[in-house]
Amino acid sequence: MLDAVICLVTGRYEESVTVIDRLDDGWGERVAAAAIILRACVLSRRGQTAASASTLRQAEAYSDHALGNMLGLVPAEDIAALAALDERFARLGATVQRVGMASSGQLISGPMPQVRLTEKERLVLDGLRQGKNTRAIADEMYLSVNTVRTHVRAITRKLEVTGQADAVRRAEELGLFDHPRRSGR
Structure with a gap:
């Protein structure tokens, strides 16, 4: 998962998606939630906000804990972009920022x-x-x-x-x- 984050922050979006796609099903809630967040970040950085918002809706089944942990790995600028698209992510992003988990x-x-x-x-x-x-x-x-x-x-x-x-x-x-x-x- 770290590989996908590194690809995201260095602008290698296609490679980030490839890394996410390689993850097998069955890795659990945390990995599935991370994949959704990373996909949404990639789409947002590409300017595809509607697709990013649609991807975030797939996270409804996952716990705030799983989503919040992953938000702590992505840059603050991506948290802000996701927060603008979804009320739940706005709340989670504010918590992540407040407790100092946001990526520097x-x-x-x-x-x-x-x-x-x-x-x-x-x-x-x-x-x-x-x-x-x-x-x-x-x-x-x-x-x-x-x-x-x-x-x-x-x-x-x-x-x-x-x-x-x-x-x-x-x-x-x-x-x-x-x-x-x-x-x-």
Whole structure:
């Protein structure tokens, strides 16, 4: 699911939908609710508000708890867009914002700060940008999963964000990637 969120916040909408579609039925309420929210976010970002609102109506069967947990993973701008489309999501979004669960990583005004990442941190961050999980990054870099997690913690601390998706988005805002995103991603 994190892969789908990372794809969403980095503008790779088709890839986000592909990740959501790969999820099998039977994963439970939390995953099903997350898939609905992510689909609605993708549609909203594409400007398809009617389709986004229709998708949100599919969430009627799911608990506020399941929906609220997923809302905590998506950016505040997406929460606001969903809130404008559906009264229940307006209430849930307000709760998520109030308790501080909303994803950070929004643009900070003023001059861009200088962030110094090590070469390994840059490679880990690039793997995250490509939607890879920590295991895939560890295998590719011949590191342990714990070492990759340590690099991720250092990255999020240096970028002053709280999650992997926020780290990728913040790094793109700061222009930390040496190369443009590959087409189709």
